[in-house]
Amino acid sequence: MKKRILVVITGGIAAYKTADVVRKLVKRGMDVRVIMTSAATSFVTPLTFQTLSGNPVGVDMFGDSRPEDALTHISAAVWAELVLVCPATANFIAKLAHGLADDLCSSTLLATRAPMLVCPAMNDGMWDNPATRENIDKLRTRHIDFIGPEVGGLACKTEGKGRMSEPDSILVKVERHFQRKNRPKVIVTAGGTRESLDGVRVLTNLSTGRLGAEIVDVCTEKQFDVIWIHGVNAEKPRSHCIEVRADTVAEVESALRKHLAESDVVALVHCMAISDFCVSGVLTLEEGFSIFSKAKNVKEAEEECIQRAVKSKSNGNQKIPSGQTILPVLIPGKKLIDSVREWAKNAELFLVSFKLTSGVSMSERIAISKKQLANTNSDLVVANDSEQLSPDCHEACFVTSSKVDGPYIGKRIIAQKLVENLLIHTSPA
Secondary structure (H helix, E strand, O other): OOOEEEEEEOOOOOHHHHHHHHHHHHHOOOEEEEEEOOHHHHOOOHHHHHHHHOOOEEOOOOOOOOOOOOOOHHHHHHHOOEEEEEEEOHHHHHHHHHOOOOOHHHHHHHHOOOOEEEEEOOOHHHHHOHHHHHHHHHHHHOOOEEOOOEEEEOOOOOEEEEEOOOHHHHHHHHHHHHOHHHOOEEEEEEOEOOEEOOOOOEEOOOOOOHHHHHHHHHHHHOOOEEEEEEOOOOOOOOOOOEEEEOOOHHHHHHHHHHHHOOOOEEEEEEOOEOOOEEEEEEEEHHHHHHHHHHOOOHHHHHHHHHHHHHHHHHOOOOOOOOOOOEEEEEEEOOOHHHHHHHHOOOOOOEEEEEEEEOOOOHHHHHHHHHHHHHHHOOOEEEEEEHHHEOOOOEEEEEEOOOOEEEEEEOHHHHHHHHHHHHHHHHOOO
């Protein structure tokens, strides 16, 4: 069956290159439909693209000028397997980022659920403008991918970044998109979990998910498909991925069980900061004093605290009144990494776990990581220490059964080195 590509042409001089893109897509056996903005028709006529694609071209959303058999904005949105915006002007990128729908092209893109490839083309000053950069960043968080722009000669007779990528480069990216279905999958967990203390308060940690986002981006660059399981405030990757939000340890477990059951998952990078404790419930100071004064030993006090706390939580998850001293009862949480091998359908899964220490020497950090390597049956442990972490700096070593690599400094470098290990051990096509 032919791949269905909707080409959206906006009003820039680079539109003449799009004729070659459409011609080559059709030559490769793809079903191509074209819609154009009114401004785009000032550079290349709809008849050109109708001739090259073999299909009617849409320009007007309403009116007599729209051919009867041309796609409407809804039918085009549903029909497309892939949307290629080529060229994409700064104005159209801004409309796309802000959800405007004032013509056929912008309305179609607001309605479609198809993945998008966007080929920017504009003056270098427009490309570098903070407003354009913000719009592009916003679109990337929605998993819209960009092709180019390139550095070169521009229509304004200057040299700079803003030139639309050449047709052959665009075709490579389009073909690569349709090969994604055959690519191996990697699960990356990132960010922190949170456990309910009461109806409005949570127990959480300071994980930002930034390293996880970098790992997702590098995996995507290296032709892995990525399932990104993340906490509520985790930093978003720039690349397209399957996104699964999981706030609690139980939700992370459910997501891991589901996706590890897929046979084409070749690796798990368990970067997420999973809560070490679960909240059994909350006791008042008076309840706690009563329990400890009556208990014969610590074990008895512990059991009574847990029972009372569970009972208090079962009575409702309402907000605990402020202005009083409370005693949250925290019990050790489930170590999900210990069960990963059991849940994984792929017996050859490459498992990367993380170990965070606090203020220990490098030799101690490595020794602790080797212990985790054995206990969790991990293939590689990323060893880092809380004193080496900051928003701007991150230092980590890689510990395997045979060697220790690093330290590597910087989230991007760590992500690149980690994915190099994935490539060696999983050999994606």
